[in-house]
Amino acid sequence: xxxxxxxxxxxxxxxxxxxxxxxxxxxxxxxxxxxxxxxxxxxxxxxxxxxxxxxxxxxxxxxxxxxxxxxxxxxxxxxxxxxxxxxxxxxxxxxxxxxxxxxxxxxxxxxxxxxxxxxxxxxxxxxxxxxxxxxxxxxxxxxxxxxxxxxxxxxxxxxxxxxxxxxxxxxxxxxxxxxxxxxxxxxxxxxxxxxxxxxxxxxxxxxxxxxxxxxxxxxxxxxxxxxxxxxxxxxxxx
Numbered sequence: 165x166x167x168x169x170x171x172x173x174x175x176x177x178x179x180x181x182x183x184x185x186x187x188x189x190x191x192x193x194x195x196x197x198x199x200x201x202x203x204x205x206x207x208x209x210x211x212x213x214x215x216x217x218x219x220x221x222x223x224x225x226x227x228x229x230x231x232x233x234x235x236x237x238x239x240x241x242x243x244x245x246x247x248x249x250x251x252x253x254x255x256x257x258x259x260x261x262x263x264x265x266x267x268x269x270x271x272x273x274x275x276x277x278x279x280x281x282x283x284x285x286x287x288x289x290x291x292x293x294x295x296x297x298x299x300x301x302x303x304x305x306x307x308x309x310x311x312x313x314x315x316x317x318x319x320x321x322x323x324x325x326x327x328x329x330x331x332x333x334x335x336x337x338x339x340x341x342x343x344x345x346x347x348x349x350x351x352x353x354x355x356x357x358x359x360x361x362x363x364x365x366x367x368x369x370x371x372x373x374x375x376x377x378x379x380x381x382x383x384x385x386x387x388x389x390x391x392x393x394x395x396x397x398x399x400x401x402x
Contacts, residue, residue: 168328171328171331171332172328174331175327175328175331176379176380176382177337177338177339178336178337178338178371178373178377179263179338179377179380180290180336180373180374180375180377181290181291181373181374181375182290182291182292182293182336182369182370182371182372182373182374183291183293183371183372183373183374184291184292184293184371185293186293186371186372187218187293187294188218188293188294188335188370188371188372192333192335193216193294193370195329195333196296196326196329196330196333196335196370197214197216197326198329199325199326199328199329200212200214200298200322200325200326202325203318203321203322203324203325204318204321205315205318205321205322206306206307206309206314206315206317206318207306207307209304209306209315209318211300211301211304211306211315211318212298212299212300212318212319212322212365213298213299213300213362214296214297214298214299215296215297215299215356215358216294216296217294217295217296217297217356218293218294222355222356223289223292223293223295225355226285226289226295226352226355226356227284227285227286227289228284228285228286229284229285229348229351229352229355230283230284231283231284231285231287231288231342231345231348232278232283233277233278234345235274235278238268238274238277238278239271239274241264241268242268242269242271242274244257244258244259245258245259245260245261245264245269246258246259246260246261247260247261247269249381252381252383253381253383255383256383256384256385256386256389257383257385258383260380260381263380265277285340285342285343285348285352288340288342288369289340289369290369291371291374292369292370292371293370293371294369294370294371295340295367295368295369295370296326296367296368296370297343297352297356297358297364297367297368298319298322298323298364298365298366298367298368299358299362299363299364299365300315300319300362300363300365301361301362301363302361302363303361306318319365319366323339323366323368326368330370335370335371335372336369336370336371336372336373336377337368337369337370338368338369339366339367339368340366340367340368340369341366343364343366343367344363344364344365344366344367349363349364352364352367387400387401388400
């Protein structure tokens, strides 16, 4: 197995508290940004910029922004859940319900989840000493790409390059999609003086776990489940 494939297979979201006192070195941050710089983008447009935030006061101000979970997220997230390792291994897609609060795992309690006290971005950032915020200019569309689908793919490539590099450096990494929510995006842009024309694609928390995190069960479909050889329906590589 190649080293690259090994890093790909070991990549996971680090869903634990980070040590706020253990910083990510400048050299490591540069490597993560360098990886983003070389991500493939449609027509080499490179329609993205990255704000690196490690100033404690700015992190505090961003962390104080109030947030809440949306009903659509809770309901659509529920459809991806498995409620035992056996079920997850059988499905080969989705995630374990144990990773989420009890009220998110029971449709009868969704109201409880949605009516709960609003949290803050500090809960999401969870001790991270540095966050990366990926922004882009929606006025710049990839050629002949309805809804800028190709541009969004490019932003995904930026994410993957950074993630794999962080994984290779043993740095915890987790995407924070909540930063692109309408109300939250406006407040984050205000704190960081991001121009109105720019939009937040997603944010990333980087750091090192306070306690060693256990690897959770990752599942993938088999090659026969995703590959068709020459003709649709010829499953696998014949």
